[in-house]
Amino acid sequence: TGTTRPQRLLRAVQERATRGDSESVIAAIDHFCRHQEWAMNVGDEKGFILDSVVSEVSPQTALELGTYCGYSTVRIARLLPPGGHLITLEFNPNYAAVARQVIAWAGLEDMVQVVEGASGDWIPHLREHFGIESFDFVFLDHWKELYLPDIKLLEECGLLRKGTVLLADNVICPGTPDYLEYVRKSQSYESHYFGSHLEYTRAEDGLEKSVYLG
Numbered sequence: 001t002g003t004t005r006p007q008r009l010l011r012a013v014q015e016r017a018t019r020g021d022s023e024s025v026i027a028a029i030d031h032f033c034r035h036q037e038w039a040m041n042v043g044d045e046k047g048f049i050l051d052s053v054v055s056e057v058s059p060q061t062a063l064e065l066g067t068y069c070g071y072s073t074v075r076i077a078r079l080l081p082p083g084g085h086l087i088t089l090e091f092n093p094n095y096a097a098v099a100r101q102v103i104a105w106a107g108l109e110d111m112v113q114v115v116e117g118a119s120g121d122w123i124p125h126l127r128e129h130f131g132i133e134s135f136d137f138v139f140l141d142h143w144k145e146l147y148l149p150d151i152k153l154l155e156e157c158g159l160l161r162k163g164t165v166l167l168a169d170n171v172i173c174p175g176t177p178d179y180l181e182y183v184r185k186s187q188s189y190e191s192h193y194f195g196s197h198l199e200y201t202r203a204e205d206g207l208e209k210s211v212y213l214g
């Protein structure tokens with residue numbers, strides 16, 4: 001049995017990036033995905049939009065749904081303010097193991113908690129387990145049909161507050177139609193679409209930023 005794509009991505013990071021240098025980790029993954037093997041990281045073009053939203057929110061508490069290899073985890077964590085903390089949920093243990101090593105290579109392990117398990121199981125326990133009152137920022141990038149049920153669960157668990165910013169990847173490709181309809185129609189959200197492209201391709205895709213109004 002050979003290696004998996006996440007393992008080959010991790011090796012590219014360890015061979016090309018400088019330990020402790022998060023920019024070089026991001027560049028190594030983008031290089032790997034552009035020149036070796038495509039992988040479903042948010043990528044550099046949408047990543048630039050992610051960076052600008054994270055910088056604007058400057059979250060003390062952030063949540064990511066779907067860690068995969070940790071690419072967007074590193075993008076978010078490197079921009080957190082002092083005292084800021086990111087919890088990222090990943091239910092595939094092999095992906096979680098790779099992500100932990102990518103995050104550590106970037107030197108960001110102190111700001112990030114990779115939590116192994118399903119978002120639906122973990123969201124109701126985040127407050128008691130991690131002492132989280134509410135999230136300032138949520139990045140959605142896991143299975144697309146779970147975006148809507150998971151934000152409804154976050155609402156029910158009181159983990160969103162007036163002003164919480166949700167940023168959702170892939171609202172065009174692969175697409176999250178039910179989520180988009182909900183956040184754009186609901187009186188509880190103020191939504192804005194950032195047009196871009198599917199990572200490392202010319203296909204259309206974009207990010208939806210939705211502010212929870214309470």
Ligand SMILES: O=C(NC/C=C/[C@H]1O[C@@H](n2cnc3c(NCCO)ncnc32)[C@H](O)[C@@H]1O)c1cc(-c2ccc(F)cc2)cc(O)c1O
Nearest residue numbers: 040066068089090091092095117118119141142143173174
């Ligand atoms: O499918 C895409 N992403 C899915 C991500 C899944 C990751 O999240 C983890 N995950 C899934 N469900 C849960 C869960 N909760 C659910 C279980 O209870 N709880 C925790 N973690 C979860 C997985 O283990 C993965 O690590 C995608 C596709 C394209 C794409 C576009 C065009 C193409 F042609 C091909 C592909 C582009 C993208 O940017 C994409 O993000």
Ligand SMILES: [Mg+2]
Nearest residue numbers: 042141169170
């Ligand atoms: Mg994505």
